[in-house]
Amino acid sequence: MIAQIIFQLFIIIALAPLxxxxxxxxxxxxxxxKGPGVLQPYYDILKLLQKDSVVSxxxxxxxxxxxxxxxxxxxxxxxxxxxxxxxxxxxxAGDLIAVIYLFALARFFxxxxxxxxxxxxxxxxxxxxxxxxSLVEPALMLSIFAVALNVGSxxxxxxxxxxxxxxxxxxxxxxxxxxVALFIIAIAETGRIPVDNPATHLELxxxxxxxILEYSGKQxxxxxxxxxxxxxxxxxxxxxIFFPWGIATGGAGALAMVFAILVYVIxxxxxxxxxxxxxxxxxKWRLFRLPELMSISLxxxxxxxxxxxxxxxx
Amino acid sequence: xxxxxxxxxxxxxxxxxxxxxxxxxxxxTRLYSCVRAFGIQSFLLACxxxxxAYSTGKYDIYIVALLTLIIKSAVIPYIFIYIxxxxxxxxxxxxxxxxxxxxxxxxxLVVISYYLIRSIxxxxxxxxxxxxxxxxxxxxxxxxxxxxxxxxxxxLGILIMENGLFLGxxxxxxxxxxxxxxxxxxxxxxxxxxxxxxxxxxxxxFESIDTDLLKNLIG
Numbered sequence: 001m002i003a004q005i006i007f008q009l010f011i012i013i014a015l016a017p018l019x020x021x022x023x024x025x026x027x028x029x030x031x032x033x034k035g036p037g038v039l040q041p042y043y044d045i046l047k048l049l050q051k052d053s054v055v056s057x058x059x060x061x062x063x064x065x066x067x068x069x070x071x072x073x074x075x076x077x078x079x080x081x082x083x084x085x086x087x088x089x090x091x092x093a094g095d096l097i098a099v100i101y102l103f104a105l106a107r108f109f110x111x112x113x114x115x116x117x118x119x120x121x122x123x124x125x126x127x128x129x130x131x132x133x134s135l136v137e138p139a140l141m142l143s144i145f146a147v148a149l150n151v152g153s154x155x156x157x158x159x160x161x162x163x164x165x166x167x168x169x170x171x172x173x174x175x176x177x178x179x180v181a182l183f184i185i186a187i188a189e190t191g192r193i194p195v196d197n198p199a200t201h202l203e204l205x206x207x208x209x210x211x212i213l214e215y216s217g218k219q220x221x222x223x224x225x226x227x228x229x230x231x232x233x234x235x236x237x238x239x240x241i242f243f244p245w246g247i248a249t250g251g252a253g254a255l256a257m258v259f260a261i262l263v264y265v266i267x268x269x270x271x272x273x274x275x276x277x278x279x280x281x282x283x284k285w286r287l288f289r290l291p292e293l294m295s296i297s298l299x300x301x302x303x304x305x306x307x308x309x310x311x312x313x314x
Numbered sequence: 315x316x317x318x319x320x321x322x323x324x325x326x327x328x329x330x331x332x333x334x335x336x337x338x339x340x341x342x343t344r345l346y347s348c349v350r351a352f353g354i355q356s357f358l359l360a361c362x363x364x365x366x367a368y369s370t371g372k373y374d375i376y377i378v379a380l381l382t383l384i385i386k387s388a389v390i391p392y393i394f395i396y397i398x399x400x401x402x403x404x405x406x407x408x409x410x411x412x413x414x415x416x417x418x419x420x421x422x423l424v425v426i427s428y429y430l431i432r433s434i435x436x437x438x439x440x441x442x443x444x445x446x447x448x449x450x451x452x453x454x455x456x457x458x459x460x461x462x463x464x465x466x467x468x469x470l471g472i473l474i475m476e477n478g479l480f481l482g483x484x485x486x487x488x489x490x491x492x493x494x495x496x497x498x499x500x501x502x503x504x505x506x507x508x509x510x511x512x513x514x515x516x517x518x519x520f521e522s523i524d525t526d527l528l529k530n531l532i533g
Binding site: 171172173174176177180291292295296298299300302303306307309310311 | 327417442443
């Protein structure tokens with residue numbers, strides 16, 4: 001059990017920078033650039049880990065605690081999401097609601113830290129992040145609830161196991177609607193282009209970058225790694241709740257595990273490439289148009305639930 | 315309704331996508347994307363008709379499906395785009411109700427129509443889905459007609475209502491007699507042409523197709 005927890009953490013931490021690197025490479029390909037190598041995020045984080053942090057003298061303990069709290073919250077969420085096996089060792093500890101609120105905890109502390117340093121950019125980033133979060137959270141919950149209703153459980157491991165057992169019977173209107181809704185949410189949650197641009201430090205547009213502007217050195221490494229892990233976890237949600245085929249169930253042998261991990265990596269890479277394509281083919285939206293995007297997502301997940309009730313007869 | 319079970323899964327998917335396309339019209343502020351979404355909706359409707367035709371084996375429904383494909387998803391969007399180009403309207407839609415509230419109202423309308431349909435006792439789950447989808451299309455079309463300022467959008471609203479009626483009719487009765495269907499198609503086509511001409515006239519008189527201005531007195 002302990003071994004499984006450690007192994008899952010290892011996979012999450014090891015894969016997250018790779019996913020980022022692949023997405024950067026795909027984006028560079030579409031912009032006809034060569035782009036940095038796929039392994040570049042690993043080098044960046046290793047380099048940052050060797051450097052000292054420069055910290056403003058005005059900050060309180062929150063500034064120092066925030067990266068660690070956010071990082072640990074995101075990692076804990078990772079233990080509640082099925083990655084390669086549906087039997088989660090910590091599955092008893094929480095379900096999808098816990099995952100959503102662990103993400104919210106991470107976001108809350110990042111936003112607090114952004115206010116703590118007292119720079120104007122930090123405050124702006126924090127307020128924008130909270131603005132988007134207030135729109136994203138209900139839609140995220142509704143879209144996963146649509147699937148949970150179908151399965152009859154809020155435990156993510158159980159959802160993924162049931163859906164993979166259903167085979168192609170799982171393809172249904174509510175499943176597809178919820179998937180599209182969650183895809184839009186994933187764009188917003190990971191700060192991708194119609195919502196936020198991860199590659200810019202332009203003061204008018206940045207959200208996440210504005211919040212972590214004050215961090216440097218080791219703390220920055222932890223913050224960046226946390227953001228990458230969060231991205232990986234949200235794509236895992238997409239992959240293992242809607243397309244869980246190939247995931248290992250409890251009592252599977254070592255060979256099945258290896259196969260499940262391979263399938264997982266392929267699924268994540270496909271989702272990452274899709275996301276990068278979406279990102280290059282759209283323009284960044286004005287901040288005040290974002291509620292429209294989020295209400296589309298909210299409406300889609302709402303429709304998914306209504307369709308479920310209509311078809312199954314509530 | 316015995317044979318339709320064959321395509322029941324696909325029908326469910328198609329009907330869900332028809333609802334989504336309606337929300338695409340409700341949620342976009344650009345005329346072109348509204349027209350495109352309407353084209354998609356009509357194409358999906360033609361697919362529904364095609365499945366019904368295949369599972370019942372009636373040839374006249376094939377003709378209906380083909381007519382839907384040609385008239386509703388090609389000719390009518392083309393007429394729309396022609397009108398937009400000819401009178402050079404501003405591409406943005408003006409609204410009485412903003413995008414987010416209108417999406418929420420649309421969702422409420424879906425729920426209301428579902429509860430209305432539930433009071434009719436229908437055994438098959440597919441026909442209850444199709445009927446509530448058709449009812450929501452009718453009510454959302456009506457809502458689009460009263461909440462958008464452009465005459466073009468009001469035209470689109472009435473076409474969405476018509477699509478909803480068509481969906482209800484074809485999925486519930488396995489197709490009306492061909493003569494009736496032909497009459498309806500002719501009606502819709504002529505209706506669109508007449509509305510188009512009316513829009514040209516409105517544009518000529520008021521220099522705009524904003525129906526808000528129709529209330530003003532002109533000497």
